[in-house]
Amino acid sequence: MPGPVPIRRGVVALFLSCALLLTTAACGGDDGSASGSASPSGTVEQQRLAKTRFVANAGLAAGATYQWIVKPYREGKFKKGADGQKFALVKAGLAGAFAYNRLKAAVNNAKGDELLSKAVAPLTAGIDKLKDLGTKLRKGEASEADVGAFEDVINDVKDAGRSAGAVVTDKVPSTSQLGG
Numbered sequence: 001m002p003g004p005v006p007i008r009r010g011v012v013a014l015f016l017s018c019a020l021l022l023t024t025a026a027c028g029g030d031d032g033s034a035s036g037s038a039s040p041s042g043t044v045e046q047q048r049l050a051k052t053r054f055v056a057n058a059g060l061a062a063g064a065t066y067q068w069i070v071k072p073y074r075e076g077k078f079k080k081g082a083d084g085q086k087f088a089l090v091k092a093g094l095a096g097a098f099a100y101n102r103l104k105a106a107v108n109n110a111k112g113d114e115l116l117s118k119a120v121a122p123l124t125a126g127i128d129k130l131k132d133l134g135t136k137l138r139k140g141e142a143s144e145a146d147v148g149a150f151e152d153v154i155n156d157v158k159d160a161g162r163s164a165g166a167v168v169t170d171k172v173p174s175t176s177q178l179g180g
Contacts, residue, residue, distance in 0.1 A: 093138025
């Protein structure tokens, strides 16, 4: 059966060559502007996957927040003397940092879609306020208001996505994803 292998390689090579030509042709040339910069809404590739990436990143942030911050807090695992308190606080701190990182990525992804960027733009200040909350959680200094702030920001991002046609569902990341 040595005959079909070279044909398969030829077909694969032809397919890859065509794909490469099509993607470079889709990129286009100069848009006629003096600076040659991209349009404010980004490239075609960014726009095509902007909502998908937004949904994935916001979903991971929402899942991490609920699984390792909100749920353990409501169960009383952050209280002094609670069984497994230190471990719960460390996981919450990692989840807080992870969620902040994924929310920032989601906002960045939203810039590739005109409707989504308008919906998410007002939330950037709220997301920025979460920056140091991961450290507060890890040290056990977070209050109910801090946990509520995290939950509120996540819900606001979900609502913004829904209004732009990008429905966000919680996706719980693995523990190894939290650690980076």
